Amino acid sequence: MSEIVPITVLYVEDEPDLRERVRIVLEMHFERVHACANGREGLDVFSGELPDIVVSDIMMPVMDGLEMTKAMRDSAPDIPVILTTAFTETAYLLKAIELGVSAYVRKPLDCRQLVEAITRAATPVLQRIELERVRQREMSPLELLLGESPAMQHVIRQAQRIAETDFSVIIQGETGVGKSHLASLIHGLSRRKHQPFIAVTVGSLPESLVESQLFGHIKGAFTGAISAKRGLFDEAHGGTLFLDDVDCASPAIQAKILHAVEQKRFFPVGGTKEVEVDTRIITASNRDLLLEVRNGQFREDLYYRLGDLVITLPPLRERGADIAILARTFLRDVSLELNRVPPRIAPDAILLLNRHQWPGNVRELKSVMKRAALFAGETLTGEELVTCVNGDWADEGCGRLQTLEEFKRHAVRQALAATGGKKMEAARLLDVDYSSFKRMLDKYKL
Numbered sequence: 001m002s003e004i005v006p007i008t009v010l011y012v013e014d015e016p017d018l019r020e021r022v023r024i025v026l027e028m029h030f031e032r033v034h035a036c037a038n039g040r041e042g043l044d045v046f047s048g049e050l051p052d053i054v055v056s057d058i059m060m061p062v063m064d065g066l067e068m069t070k071a072m073r074d075s076a077p078d079i080p081v082i083l084t085t086a087f088t089e090t091a092y093l094l095k096a097i098e099l100g101v102s103a104y105v106r107k108p109l110d111c112r113q114l115v116e117a118i119t120r121a122a123t124p125v126l127q128r129i130e131l132e133r134v135r136q137r138e139m140s141p142l143e144l145l146l147g148e149s150p151a152m153q154h155v156i157r158q159a160q161r162i163a164e165t166d167f168s169v170i171i172q173g174e175t176g177v178g179k180s181h182l183a184s185l186i187h188g189l190s191r192r193k194h195q196p197f198i199a200v201t202v203g204s205l206p207e208s209l210v211e212s213q214l215f216g217h218i219k220g221a222f223t224g225a226i227s228a229k230r231g232l233f234d235e236a237h238g239g240t241l242f243l244d245d246v247d248c249a250s251p252a253i254q255a256k257i258l259h260a261v262e263q264k265r266f267f268p269v270g271g272t273k274e275v276e277v278d279t280r281i282i283t284a285s286n287r288d289l290l291l292e293v294r295n296g297q298f299r300e301d302l303y304y305r306l307g308d309l310v311i312t313l314p315p316l317r318e319r320g321a322d323i324a325i326l327a328r329t330f331l332r333d334v335s336l337e338l339n340r341v342p343p344r345i346a347p348d349a350i351l352l353l354n355r356h357q358w359p360g361n362v363r364e365l366k367s368v369m370k371r372a373a374l375f376a377g378e379t380l381t382g383e384e385l386v387t388c389v390n391g392d393w394a395d396e397g398c399g400r401l402q403t404l405e406e407f408k409r410h411a412v413r414q415a416l417a418a419t420g421g422k423k424m425e426a427a428r429l430l431d432v433d434y435s436s437f438k439r440m441l442d443k444y445k446l
Helices: 016-027 039-049 065-075 090-098 111-121 123-138 141-146 150-163 179-189 207-215 251-263 289-294 300-306 322-337 347-355 361-375 382-387 391-396 404-418 423-429 434-444
Strands: 005-012 030-036 053-057 081-085 103-106 169-172 197-201 240-244 280-285 309-312
Touching: 005 016, 005 039, 005 123, 016 030, 016 111, 030 039, 039 053, 039 065, 053 065, 053 111, 065 081, 081 111, 103 111, 111 123, 141 150, 141 179, 150 179, 150 309, 169 179, 169 300, 179 197, 179 240, 179 280, 207 251, 251 300, 289 300, 322 347, 322 361, 347 382, 347 404, 361 382, 404 423, 404 434, 423 434
Parallel strands: 005 030, 005 053, 053 081, 081 103, 169 280, 169 309, 197 240, 240 280
Antiparallel strands: none
8 A cells, every 4th residue: 555645635525425435545545534525514624624635526415516615715725626526517617717626536436546636736735744844854953942033043053152161141031932941951952961950030039038049048047947958059069050030139149149150159148168169050031131230220240240141032923933833842742741633733823823912922822832732623723723812812803803814914914014025935924835925915915
């Protein structure tokens, strides 16, 4: 038997025996096959599964094949449609040509001929799949984890270079952009990767406990100190200490951090003997620390001691195609945790993802994909995606306040604006092939 072709086929035929016989044959050649009894059922499956190829009879009850094809073309103009028919009336043929049908297979059906027609029509689909596989193979591990947008390429180069050193790093960016994740990746690329990576959010610690948490204390140092305790600087000895929200440290704590970083030693609370450490420091803030220095809110000498390199992570809304890359990664990871086959993401869902402003950044995207993994079928559609997000998406016109066509027109216009009118880049931003994008430009008169 020939290798199974990794595509999804929707087969629509009203005659039950023929439908079952052909379904069995198709399942021997293609990865997924959905069989329906009429055009209305076909449309329902189509909207939920978004198949790669549609095969349909023309003459059927409830909704015929041409009417179904027209409805499909309105939402997904690029999916190949093959019609099977015993009729050759000119009117049917002209209508099918107008709808852009890929091929005809005459009845009575020769299943071998049908399989060959499907395989030929699937060539562009298979090419896209292979191109994506090649692209994924060529991406570095950091690109797969962080993205491939120009902004993130710069971040990746910085991370790779700084990881080879023991330099201190400041990571800046909005809440949720992945600062702690990047810090962990830098540690994992460094010579310290087999030693501890200790992370603490300074802003979450009660001010009275910050010094003790970071530097430890001796027995009896204060009320309740019934035993000695090692500090996080000491626990991270040989490895990396990540201080998130470092801007929340008080002036006194900033002074102690500066001493520990410069001298590689510190006094525990209540102690008279210094503890020596070899600890790399990575810090993070959702504020511009240099601006905080200028405003007198952060020590200038500490800023320059911590910031041998300052890496600024861009917000997700400025990262273009990374949104789709990360969405697929999160959806796959969560699905595998749930022992489910990872769903594909339909083009209309990609449009919605790219349209959203992501105020919560990568953290918000990951949360949305967790919910999507629970509720999506074989394909995550735009309609399903909207049910997985917060109500404020409606305020952005994402699906519930606009028709899908209005939304697509707006998304194409936004993509062109974001890429300065460069059509190929805009097509990639929307995750559609260039020929489809050109048809969208013609359709929406843009």
